[in-house]
Amino acid sequence: MKEETIIEIDNLSVSYGPIQALDGVSLHVNKGEIVALLGANGAGKTTLLQTVSGLIKPTKGDLKYLNERITGLEAEQIVKKHLVHVPEHRQVFSTLTVLDNLYLGSFHHYKKSGKNEVENDIKKVFELFPILNERKSQLAGTLSGGQQQMLAIARGVMAKPELLLLDEPTLGLAPIVAKEVLELVSELRKEFGTTVLLIEQNVVSSLKIADRGYVISHGEIVKSGMANVLLKDKEIKEAYLGQTVH
Ligand code: ATP
Numbered sequence: 001m002k003e004e005t006i007i008e009i010d011n012l013s014v015s016y017g018p019i020q021a022l023d024g025v026s027l028h029v030n031k032g033e034i035v036a037l038l039g040a041n042g043a044g045k046t047t048l049l050q051t052v053s054g055l056i057k058p059t060k061g062d063l064k065y066l067n068e069r070i071t072g073l074e075a076e077q078i079v080k081k082h083l084v085h086v087p088e089h090r091q092v093f094s095t096l097t098v099l100d101n102l103y104l105g106s107f108h109h110y111k112k113s114g115k116n117e118v119e120n121d122i123k124k125v126f127e128l129f130p131i132l133n134e135r136k137s138q139l140a141g142t143l144s145g146g147q148q149q150m151l152a153i154a155r156g157v158m159a160k161p162e163l164l165l166l167d168e169p170t171l172g173l174a175p176i177v178a179k180e181v182l183e184l185v186s187e188l189r190k191e192f193g194t195t196v197l198l199i200e201q202n203v204v205s206s207l208k209i210a211d212r213g214y215v216i217s218h219g220e221i222v223k224s225g226m227a228n229v230l231l232k233d234k235e236i237k238e239a240y241l242g243q244t245v246h
Contacts, residue, residue: 004031012061021047023219034196036206039216045199053085054078084161088168090152094141105158146177
């Protein structure tokens with residue numbers, strides 16, 4: 001049986017004025033997969049995720065999500081289709097409590113889903129992120145960096161993602177906390193069946209939880225394959241030697 005493709009990115013190019021950030025990028029993510037998008041600073045990873053979620057308009061190419069063309073749609077329309085972007089720098093609402101941040105995650109479908117379903121989702125999220133349950137009344141801005149990252153991901157889960165885009169969830173975290181966050185992403189897939197496209201600088205750790213990976217360099221995909229094969233790839237090993245999280 002053919003695997004169901006959640007997102008298909010076809011020949012996508014993006015420019016910021018004279019700077020071409022993406023140049024003919026094609027990739028896909030199948031249902032239930034965790035796919036890692038790897039690359040150095042400035043390679044175009046964030047631009048790619050922002051284009052998928054409608055924040056940036058491509059100059060060329062096509063985006064197909066659940067067999068529907070979404071190229072050029074506004075971010076607001078895209079998130080309503082349960083394509084959810086958790087941006088880098090863990091942007092939580094710092095003056096709101098943990099619980100209110102989670103409710104905000106369900107904003108786009110609250111009316112449709114109803115209170116009971118949303119409460120049930122919060123219960124499930126708390127099972128996966130017990131620390132957020134412990135801190136549910138605490139202001140989000142007073143959580144530790146790792147806890148804020150968990151909240152940012154949990155808020156994304158509250159939006160009932162068919163596809164979750166995670167932009168560097170371990171950025172700035174201590175290695176042990178970074179490992180914990182990536183393990184949670186893996187758990188998320190197990191518990192909720194969430195499909196994930198993940199940007200990471202921690203190449204080894206992210207390939208360990210991913211099924212497949214793509215390497216992007218100067219706006220182009222230069223390598224792709226099964227995560228276990230990429231893990232053994234000599235060029236990747238050489239390019240990323242010295243990273244601290246394993
Ligand atoms: P990092 O890992 O450092 O976040 P990245 O792989 O996510 O990098 P992008 O942020 O997508 O890379 O940047 C790709 C290229 O586009 C870079 O050359 C960057 O300088 C450029 N760029 C990104 N945003 C803008 C912008 N708003 N205006 C102009 N150039 C930009």
